[in-house]
Amino acid sequence: MKIDSMKISNFRGYAGNTEIKFNDLTVFVGKNDIGKSTVLEALDIFFNEGKGVVKLDKSDVNVENRRNENQETCISVIFKDLPDEIVIDSNVPTTLKDEFLLNAEKKLEVIKKYNNGGSPKVFIKAMHPSNSNCKNLLLKKNADLKKIVQQKQIVCENQSVNSLLRKAIWEHYSEDLSLQETEIDASKEDAKKIWDKLSNYMPVYSLFQSDRKNSDGDSEVQDPLKEAVKEILNDASLKGDLNNIAEKVNHKLQNVASRTLKKLKEIDSEIARNLNPVIPAVNALKWADVFKAVSIAGDEDIPINKRGSGVKRLVLLSFFRAEAERRLSEQGGNGIIYAIEEPETSQHTENQKKLIEAFKSLSQANNVQVLLTTHSAFIVKHLDFTDIRLITQGDGSNQRVIKDVLPSQLKYPSLNEVNFIAFNEATEEYHDELYGFIDFQGWREEYKRGKHCRPYKQIGRNGEIRETKKILTEYIRHQIHHPENTHNDKYTEKELLCSINMMREFISGKQAEENVNPE
Incomplete structure (x- = not known):
């Protein structure tokens, strides 16, 4: 199974319900303390139930919601690529479809609700029979199911198997199941046994945190072996x-x-x-x-804890992957999710490139997903646009908005724009993209209108210097494209940022006009 999406609410900065879509490779970007790591840690809590890296406690409840006496944290995961068969009663196979355990989109949706940071109650949201004659069958014991079959004279080939009893009863009422979206409580009665079996089909989730200890005294750094x-x-x-x-x-x-x-x-x-x-x-x-x-030692038997921080980080990351794969093999090989915070930490750009290529390749393997957070604009530029999720601040002080990164100011995917929004990285490449877009749309003269001009010394074809006037954006553009012209003061980073923001504001205004007056 793989994660199709997740929903998170009342957990740290996520006050309201936030839905997140996942690919085989999903990379979260955004400014510091915006909630990137929170997503990965919520998944660790969901999958590993306090036995992983993170333990849930009452301080994880959203502060604003706690003031309003809402103490229930909810983490839901929707799964795709589901198993063809499952065994949840004795050793007789059945299917999620036959057990009416799929939601309206034909996916498995598991909800875990935590009251004030306590142990979870587990629910499965599904289109489930609501007809009073055949509802809540998953909660019933074998004797109760037999009683229904016998009273209604329903044919069932093997009354010792609950899944066959349920199937026979549902088939008997197949014309009037009255399917409704239902949260099946998998924490009580016989449904708990079913959930215990079903949980064995979950993928292994392993989280490698960015603030993992990296000092000489740390036992893993001393030697992962x-x-x-x-x-x-x-x-x-x-x-x-x-x-x-x-x-x-x-x-x-x-x-x-x-x-x-x-x-x-x-x-x-x-x-x-x-x-x-x-x-x-x-x-x-x-x-x-x-x-x-x-031990693991390198050249001339130098121990790992005496190597550079980048080497130590790479060894720990490799150890993490090897251990995750060991867990996968021990738990039956149902899939694995690698969640890694800031893989670029302490790495040279060449290693960053190798890492992201390795993760892209890894994510293409069967039953594997890779989730990353990053602060590296370099890594972003080596990603596919559709694999990026940009986290931004929502309307309220404690809200987070997670969205697929879609064209914003520009009407085409721009990784330069992602880096500008996520990391405030003002680059010449993004400046060129914005100017080129304005020019292509035929808006250049309108953009220039009314803006302050400054002197610019231009070199003519015969080498003569002539004085011209340029608005800030064109002044910067000329300097970008004519670095051989050293007769003008170099623009500052502040001016580059100012010009980018002016173009973004202008494009936003034009797009708003188009929305009001569509052709």
């Missing part, structure tokens, strides 16, 4: 093997000690009486110490 040893030694079957080994060693040590004391008694029984072997208990053994020499 040491952290891996701890994880490996926690495996239940491996613990059993190690305990068997420890008991065998203990038994042999006891034999050696006994034989030694026996021989000692032959020489001096008094000394032997006061000596006893001290052998640690099995559960007191520190197996991790046996593997304390494991």
Whole structure:
């Protein structure tokens, strides 16, 4: 399964209900503290239920809503690429469609509601039968389903299987199911057992945070293999093997000690009486110490924690991916979602390019999605326009607006415009795009009208210098396209920003006119 979209409400800066669409590669951009990481952390809470990176608590409830006594946080995930079959009762396969567990768009919509940061109640929003004779069948036990079948004389080939009983009952009332959008409470009665089985089909979600520790003392930076040893030694079957080994060693040590004391008694029984072997208990053994020499080192055996921050970050990122894939294989291979905050951290631009190309390639694999946040204008320019989600401030102080990045001032996809809106990056390329758009629309003379002009020394074809007048935008444009002309004062970054904003304001005004007076 893959995430098609999610809805989030009353969680940190997201006061009202906000819907977010996902691709196989989805990259969130926006200014600091706008809510990019919040989206990835909400998904970690949803999938990993406090056993991942993030734990939900009451401080995560939106401040404004809390003042209004609304303490229910809601995180919903809508899934696509659903399994052809599922097993939710005994070992008999059924389908989400046959169980009426799909929403109006034929997708699986799972809602988790958290009261004041507590444990979630799980609901499945679906077009579900509301006919009183056949509703709430997912909540009923086998005896209750049998009773309906027997009372209504409904044929069912195997009354020991709940899914077959439900199917028979629904088929009996197929002319009058009265399907309605329903939130099925999967937290109570037999529906909880169904959700426990259904949750096994969820993809693995792994979050790599931007503020992950990166100091020399951090255990993962010291060496990710040491952290891996701890994880490996926690495996239940491996613990059993190690305990068997420890008991065998203990038994042999006891034999050696006994034989030694026996021989000692032959020489001096008094000394032997006061000596006893001290052998640690099995559960007191520190197996991790046996593997304390494991490490990853580079050139000339330089340990990872002594390498540059960029190298450390790359190793940790690779360790994160490897561990996520291990979790995937252990949980049955139902899909994996890599969520990575600011992969560009501490990376040279060449490495940034390699990383984004690697993530683009990774996202094309079967049952894989990649979610990123970034502050890198360089990375944005290497993305497909449709994979970007721009987060902006909403109407209220605690609102966030997440939207697909669509043409705004320009009527075509512009990554330069994304970077300007998200990171306030004023570039010559974006200035050129805006000016070219105004010129192409035939608005240049109207744009120039009434604007202050400044002297500009222009070089003629014969090399002579002549004085002209240019508005700020044309002054900058000429300097961009004629860097060989050094006879004018270079425009400032402030002037570049001012010119860009003037063009954006002008284009917005023209577009507003077109909307009022469409052709």
